[in-house]
Amino acid sequence: MFSKFARVAGLCGALLVVSSPAAPGATPKEIDRALKAGTDALKSGYNQKGGAGFGSANLANHGVGPTCLTGLALLEAGTPIDDPAVKTITARVRDAAYTQNQTYQVALCLMYLDRLGDAADVPVIQMLAARLIVGQTAGGGWTYQTCGGVSAETATWLKNNLQPNQLVAGANGKPPKLHPDVEKYGQALVADRTQGGATVGFGDDNSNTQFAIIAIWMSRKHGAPVEDTLDRIEKRFMGSQDPRTGNWSYSGGMPGPAGVGGMPGSPSMYCAGLLGMATGLARREDRRLKSEAPAPKPEAPAKPDKPTDPFYNPPAGKDPPKKPARAAPDARDLVVQLAFAGLGLTMGDQIQKGQGLLTGSGAHGTGDLYFLWSLERVGVVYGMDKIGKIDWYDIGSTAIVRSQGADGTWTVGGSYGTEVNTAFAVLFLCRSNLARDLSNKVQKDPTSTEMKAGTGPAATDLLPNRPTTPVSAAVPVVNLPNPTGDEGVALASKLLKASGSDWAKLLAESRDAKGTVHTRALAVTAAHADGDRKAAAREALAERLCRMAPATLRTMLKASEVELRRAAALACAMKDDKEHIPDLIELITDADDSVVRAAKAGLKSLSGKDFGPASGAPAAQKAAAATAWREWYAKEKK
Template sequence: MRDAMRPGCGVNRFRYIRCILLLPLFCCVSTLRAQDIHPEDVSRAIEQGVRYLKSKQQREGNWVEGSHAVGMTALCTIAMLSAGVSRDDPAIVNAMQYLRRFRVGPDFNQNYSIALQTMAFALCDPERDRPLIRENVRQIEEHQTFEGPNSPANGGWTYIYTGRKAGQRGSDNSNAQFSILALYEAERVGVSAKQETWARARNYWENCQNANGAWGYTPTSDGSTGIRASMTCAGIASLMISSGMTSQDGAAVRGDQILCGLPAQNPSQERIRRGLDWMERNFSVEENKGHGGTYLLYYLYGLERVGRMSGQRFIGKHDWYREGTAFLLKRKGELNTHWSDNLGDLSGTSFALLFLSRGRRPVLLSKIEFGTPGDHSWNMHPNDVDHLTRFVESRWKIDLTWQVVPMEPASVEVLLQSPVLYLSGSKSPLPNDPDRAAAWAAKLRGYLDGGGFIFAEAQPNDVSFDKGFRELMRQVLPEEGYELRLLGAEHPIWQAEVTIEPDRMRPIEGIEYGCRTGVVYCRPVKKETGTGNRPSLSCLWEVARPVERDDPYPEAVQRQIEAGLGIGINVLTYATNREMKTKDRKMLEAAAQVLSDVEQRRGQIYLGLLETGSGAGSAPRALPNMLQWAGVHLGIPVDVRADKVHFGTDAVFDFPIVFMHGRGAFTFTEEERTRVAEYVKRGGTLFVNAICSSKPFTDSFKEEMRTIFPEEEWTLSAVEPDDPLLSDVYGGFPIERLEVRVPQQSPNRKMRVVDKEVVPELLGIKVADRWGVVFSPLDVSCALEKTNSLDCKGYTRESAMKLGINTLLYSLGHM
């Protein structure tokens, strides 16, 4: 862990998120639906854009458009790297060789080019190009404008570097934005600018903001310059970055002490809020407000940055990524291979690629905003989730993002677009109004049913959040068996990614839901006699430093931070199994999930889900997912709902196929045993599997079958590999081997899942010439549930789907 998150200087350099998190932005359903955007269409458009850029690359490795040859080459390189092109790709290798030829001097002194070159160095191979990054940062700082006292241009940048001695004069907000972005990208890879540089930049952006919250192209002392949406995005993002670098965090390290819950102070917060208010009032993806259709793709490039850096999925009522993506796909069209605007084809295509690729980064988790307007108790440590995400990125080697979601207006569909919801704070998350509390509970239940994961934490010595969260969970999961229980040392959250030493463990509770622990809760830690409070995880994430610094924390402090980050990444690893999906794909799946929940499809065949006391509710979407897939891909007219049945009534005979699964030991009553026997002998099919390959359930099921069918010819026997059930005779799949997910701990003590090919392992009871009972001791349900779990052995999703579909078609074929 030390290599991934090294200690550093006393000032936390990544605080820009705070100012946006404190803003009362509320989301609602966008006017564009998720089904308007298909991930394949986005991927195809990105691939076409990359191919176009490669086709226009010159023999020397550069691109030519306008007067900024180096800048254009750097922009195309950044766009392709962001779109997923490897740094070892010949196009990138040649481009970087070209860029490394240029050093700041009389013949290379254009600010745009120097800034973009710095960003390309930082993005592609920062270790190799660190000396070049460091020199460029020095040059950018040296050429920050200073015209004398009270000049509105002070702290900005302009087109040409003239040098301090010549008197660097003039600023414009476009050049100033690119310099800020270059310094920011350098900061992310460990090359820091001076505090006075950031302070001057912050003052510049504050002073040139228009009274209505917007920014124009040039600064004026009275802020009367013409406004533009593109420059307003530049102002918001630049002020978030520069003010974040010079503001107080929600936590700090003083000697050997970690101070948590400090009042975060950002003097630019109100200005950023006004800028976002202007964006909300004037939001458009089809127009660069104040400039019409001019520089439109450049504006979208800035819009993506505001949305991504802020963590806000919505700007007002607008889902900026969804609407922007739909517009870009429409603007390019099916026949075109690239984008174009007034800046040119190369610039337009690069800006479009940056919007599409960076904006679709997988969402790792969403931080839930709750409470009354203006109450920021949900956000005591504003940078916690950002720093944790940065740490996960460094370990998983993948670009990720996070977002803030206000709970009140969020729908289940919105919540499902994030694999993890994070709740923390110093006040109760449970609304006082019973109706609102019930609505919250219903949404969170829908989120859990859809495969979501809740990660919550109370602050040390907290009472209000702890009491409220426990009551909220009781309302979300009122059924017996869904209580919060302490997670033992054997649980994967202590070793899924990194091993947490016993002395760094803390009391963490969980609720088993679905095929895994679906809720993880860090309960408040009480102060021990003669000791200070153990910092909360969010506090430790807040003080963590994403890049290596020269001034390390004390060893005792660093160990605490590493343990806090370790627990955080372990929980996220357990929740996601490191299987992240791009934002557009999550949108599509979330919409499909909600539509399947409300869709009432008439069909000819109805299937039942058997209720038992052994965890029948552990995988509520397993059967609907299988049936929905069968309906869509095989044209089987089945109802996508899983109607619950039990063998205590004659209603079970209305279902030709009954699906049963469980995790714990169970027993049938005598009445149920009688109906099971009668159901099977009448021609019904009982399809059963052990959730997560549970041995207690398997043992119980086998014992019940021996009791119900004592005759020798009715005993459970193996389904042979050449059986018609495993063939395509009934329209299914020819199955010779299936893949099984096997949890393992790697030599470096990291948990992982290994896929192994096996001969299908099925048992059954035959009635005349057909299988009346089909049993899989390996898990099928959790795979069908689409739940990522590190500790659940069973078939892969594809194998489970094949096995389930074959059993369904086999059963229908014998009706």
């Protein structure tokens, strides 16, 4: 395994230098060299015996997800599909796809198979889309799980039945028909989801959601029935934008100020919202083209028998095609305009404060490679060379090239692990365009591009109430009371006061190191942090607890600390261990609503059922839900 943070301290100075607008940008030759070294490093992990990759899959315990990202990066960088590393990745993804139920994994498997372009994979793509469709919450987003765990029996049935010979290709460029067994499987997923009551969206977030958005859009051309899903995506981002900042929060799709405590979401959340809105603009373009389709031409009059006929006028040259009229902007355009204005101002704030766009902060979408790939996708989909008068590719590629390690990998710029960071960097440098049909439609939309780019009215006029201090710079200094000298509390205080790369390093160390002190530190940090830092600390704690033995997890489920109980419940779901179902049922009556929601999410993931309770339910409803869960489990055990 490569070290994640060995060179962070030495790189920070270089990153600050390249953040200056006056600093020279990376040249095309430097970018090409960085791409070559990066792709060679990615291939090396799959050319070794066993093809196990880097062994550092750490994008929220996403298993095959990092492998998919590596495959996407290699293909976008021009690696042929018969390259040994790509063949190893393809075999692994195809085999793993049948059993995946976590949103990141499902979405990335679909994205990789779409990019691979083999028609034989279409039924599997449709199957993965079915899981994403059923996993969408009532709020139009996604959480970590799409459906319950996939049994060995179901996976075997899918492998045996999803053969391309039953797939009927669409005529005249239309999508293929849905595979009959995918249709049956999708119906079964819906039945499992709705059994026991109406579906209630829990804990969705715009990070899982932005990956699902791309995969859902890709599945559209493969015949997946996603129009209702896309309707809910558009509704989510239309209704939850913060009017002060133009941004969206990390968690949930409810309207109002984005983020916890009124703080804006991270810069990546601008990109998540813009990707969601891009699907709305593209479908609007579909409707426009359909409405403007020319009527059938009448039969042409017969030509004269003799070209010397004095009344014969040879046809003149064809008129050039008319450009589509510039449509009046609608509510979608205003949402997009505000988002681009806020994103440009936020990027400018970071640069002016010497932070640049890549600081290694690891704050889940603030100054990390996760943010840069999110930014790259938005820039490519909308066809923007500049956002807020900032050449996003020039400054981003320069920061990436300058921070590459001697072995061709990237260890700075996020706490996602070497493989994931390196794949993000390569994808950015490639200007990867995974959803080409989406970008084509968005860029052909005749509505004013000024509305999309925010270059009409001044961004500051569009967002007059925007907070002047960006969230990435607003790091609170917290001194926790620690009269007993508790080592975990001391470490939590250090985490809460950390900034930039120190935060990323300390968070990763506490997530990965041995010892109960680090578990306590993460729990205390999660309890006192706000916004994206709270989300990052909670995620790190859940990842840490995933490594615990069942007996240890049961202890954590009964801990006095709310954050420990919550994280332990999520860890049970992430481990996909059904032995923990009785433990999670007991948490349904917990006094803290966040623990109840986590327990319910875990039970839904492990069982595919939903017996409640609703969020914020009183004690009596919690007790009734726990009884329903126990009765169901008793029947299952027979």
